[in-house]
Every structure is written in structure tokens, then in C-alpha cells.
Amino acid sequence: MVDFLNTVDFGDNLWVLIIVLAIVTYMTRIGGDLVLSRFKSIHPRVDAALEAVPAAVITAIVIPPALTNGPSAFIAMMVTMLACYKTSPIISMVIGMGTLAALRYFGL
């Protein structure tokens, strides 16, 4: 069995730990809705905060890989961003990946 206070050993039954992690992950996925559904009305500022969640979180996820994976990654991300103004997300993604592969092929 997994002793939660001690170092995990690869010989342990890792599946116990995996199930615990699955439960923790699921709790976070229902947590916000469980808390919010207890309130009848939503304050405008809370609503503004929730409206901001997608853009805020995804931006925070995207910045480090864009800045820490070399000039090719940074340029590909900028190209993807600009492409989004002109075309659909899917096409923009293809353009971004193509740019990245080309830049890396030429050693950038």
C-alpha cells in the first residue's frame, strides 16, 4: 500500500495513489459549481470575475512556454496570434505549427 507520509516507492501499489489523485482532480472540477450554486444571485463583480476566467487562465498557461522555448516558439506564437485576426482558430493553429516546424528546420 501507499504510505502517504513517506516516499513513494515504485514497488508500492501505485494504483491507490492514482485513484486518490483522480478523486482530487474530480473534486476541483465540481468544486466551483458546488460553491456557486449555493447562491441565488450573483454580484456583478463576481460575474465579471467569472467572465474573465477563460482568457485569464489560458493566458497564464500560455506565457511561459511562449517565452522559454527559444525564438522559434515565440515567433510561432506571435504568428498564431496574428493569424487569429484573419482566419479561423483551426487554420491559425496549422499556420502556427507550420511556422514553428519551418523555423526549427532552419535552426532557429
Added chain:
Amino acid sequence: MDLFDIMLSSITIFAGASQFVFLEILGYQAPAWSIVLGVFAVNFRHILYSASLGRSMGEFSTMQKFTAFFFMADPMFTSSEHRASQQPLMPAYYFGFALIQYCIWIVFTYLGAAFGSLISDPQALGVDMLLPIYFMTMVMAFRKRKNWFPIVVASGIGSAFFYHFVGPPWHISLGALMGILAAVIMAKPSGFIGVEEDDG
């Protein structure tokens, strides 16, 4: 970690970031509680996700809702939010998309576990940037929302700051908090929901 553990992770946890954190901390020979804490930290954003997306699940029964949240990985959340801003989010759309993602995740987990060592240079193919580039298109997909630009700028600066001074995975939750804070500060102090709010 054998094939069984790897497959079990993808089937029951179904969260890329969780599983990467799990593997990384496992590699440090750290105690199990720190793995649980690390996974909670990296998943903290899901609490915000469910608070936000739950509001768009009017067409879902309670049972459907709690099943749906199991599948709420980042791409699922962003695409559903985007969909909900254009038309009512239907269970058929959600579960159709979720099933495709879930199957792909499991198949690729198997392929990765079985044949991953055959890829000599994943970087040359750009595999490392596939998700960031996808997420960039999603950031742009929300650009018509209220105060999108200040939110993205605040969140981006916050993310870079916390990534550098605190380190991952905290930059995600703390960085996002900066963007959300910007939205709260810029929101009109009075007014009623539904009267003038019109999501782009």
C-alpha cells in the same frame, strides 16, 4: 510505473497537467502527500472553470452535469465556454466532444507508453508547442469579451512574474488571478446581470 498504472492514470484522472505533475514529483522521490498537494495546486484552476462553466449548463440534468465535470479538461472548458457565448450549450455537443477527447487521450497514452521511446526528437516536430499554440487560438477566441485586453495583459504579466519568482505550477493560478482582479476592478460597481450584459 508500468503500463497498467499509466493507463489507469489517463482513464481515471484524465488531466494532462495533473499527470505530468504526478510523474515529475514521483521522480523526486517525494512523499505521497506532496504529490496530492501538487496535483491539487495545478488543478486549482478547475474550481474556477466549474464556477464559470456551471452557469452555462442550464440544459444539463444534475446527473449530466456531474458526469460532464469529470471530462472538463482545459480544451473541453475553453471550447464549451466559446460555444456557450454563441448559442446554448447542449449536452449532445459537450459529451460528443468529451468522448472524442477522452478516446484520443487514452489511445495516445497507450501509443506513448508503448512506442514513445521511438521518437528520437519530439522537439523537431513541434510536439512541445502543440498545446500552447492551440491555447493561443483560444485566448484569441475570447477577444470580444468585455475587458479582454486588460485581462490578458494583467494575466500575462502576472504569469511571467510568478513563473520567475515562485515557479510552476503556481504561475497559472496566481497569474490568472491578476487577470481576474483586473476584470473585477474594471467591472461597473452597480447594475443587474442580464440587463446589459451581452457576451460577444
